[in-house]
Amino acid sequence: MSKRLMPSMTALQCFEAAARHLSFTRAAEELHLTQSAVSKQVAQLEEMLCHHLFERIRRRLHLTPAGALYLEEVNKILNQVDISSRYILSYGGETEVLRVATQPTFGARWLIPNLMGFGRQHPNIHLDISSELEPFDLLRAKADVAFFYGQGTWPGATCLALFGEEVVPVCTPELLVGRRVRSAAALSGFVLLQCTSRPEAWHEWFQAQDLQSQNSYHGPRFDTFYMCIRAARAGCGIALVPRYLVDEELEDGKLVIAWDFRLPSSGAHFIAYPEHAAEVPKIKAFVQWVLQRVPEIKE
Structure with a gap:
């Protein structure tokens, strides 16, 4: 196994602070080090990486392309160390x-x-x-x-x-105002909200009632049932969702069942x-x- 390139945490902190401030002096003040110490840490880091991380243009410090790329990686490392340390710090020994x-x-x-x-x-x-x-x-x-x-x-x-679970079609009461729903087939005339994880849901719901709908697979598609429910509440169409997920909305009247056919999920x-x-x-x-x-x- 080849030897790992493992710069010290101090070197990474010095580089990150200098890159953020574009100043060795301000980085040194923040880290409570001397400017010479910060400069030395960065120089050692550049030697290890075989790339210049900074350059001076008109007496001002700038990141090189390699330095900008490395800064993104170093930020990930320092952030993860911080998160991991706080994660452990927040729990007692018995947790x-x-x-x-x-x-x-x-x-x-x-x-x-x-x-x-x-x-x-x-x-x-x-x-x-x-x-x-x-x-x-x-x-x-x-x-x-x-x-x-x-x-x-x-x-x-x-x-x-x-x-x-059983799936039911739900929508806002307002969506049904002035439109008589006398059969399950009538739902095909509405916008049918689709859930990505259940692409066959509407087709199976209609099929279970010996119906065919040209719109079974048509309509806005959402990653989660939560998004489908929110879309239904916003009046975007009818969502076919597990009954237990919309108990709260059905109880308070924010949603209603458009046609009361409950299809058990497979x-x-x-x-x-x-x-x-x-x-x-x-x-x-x-x-x-x-x-x-x-x-x-x-x-």
């Missing part, structure tokens, strides 16, 4: 971090509300929750626990079913974790908490 991956709308609409009280009951478990649109990399330790929608198969993982929502991690205390506690909340789903 365990549980990394949870979830799809955005599921996380915002179901998971987060159902986490109320978890912190009080498990004060030593800090939840680090991230939204993921792409398939999660659970087994490579990017997440300890993941929520996903599908058929419940994930190589190397234990998958526990949480609940299924998949279900699951919680997953690595097969070998079933008895890890933080994972076990979290999974038990989630499973206890599942009956609270409204039918």
Whole structure:
């Protein structure tokens, strides 16, 4: 293995400060060093990189093209060191971090509300929750626990079913004013909002009622159900979404069901974790908490 190029943190800080101020003097003042010390650190860095990072033009300091490129990389490094250090600083010695991956709308609409009280009951478990649109990399330790929608198969993982879902077409009450919806077929005359993750949704909804619509695949397309719901609330069209995701809007009248045909989805929502991690205390506690909340789903 070749020797790594590992400049010191001091050299990187001196370079970043000098590049930001375009002044060794001001960089030295900020870092509480002498101008000579800053200049020496930058010179050593240039020698290691075999490139000049600065040049003087009309007695003013400028970054070279190599220096500008290197500054972008150094900023990433220093920012990550800062984030990582604050991350550790904010937790006590007994705190365990549980990394949870979830799809955005599921996380915002179901998971987060159902986490109320978890912190009080498990004060030593800090939840680090991230939204993921792409398939999660659970087994490579990017997440300890993941929520996903599908058929419940994930190589190397234990998958526990949480609940299924039914999709319903929803829109604002105003969208239906003056327009009689006497059949499901009438919905094809509206703008049908599409969700990228469920491209066949409208086609399957019509097909389940022995209907064909030329507009099943037409309409604005959104990455998440959350965006579809927001578009429906804005009056952009009709969104076909899982019923449980719009309970709040249906209850307060911001959305209505355009035609009350509820189509059960082919998949279900699951919680997953690595097969070998079933008895890890933080994972076990979290999974038990989630499973206890599942009956609270409204039918």
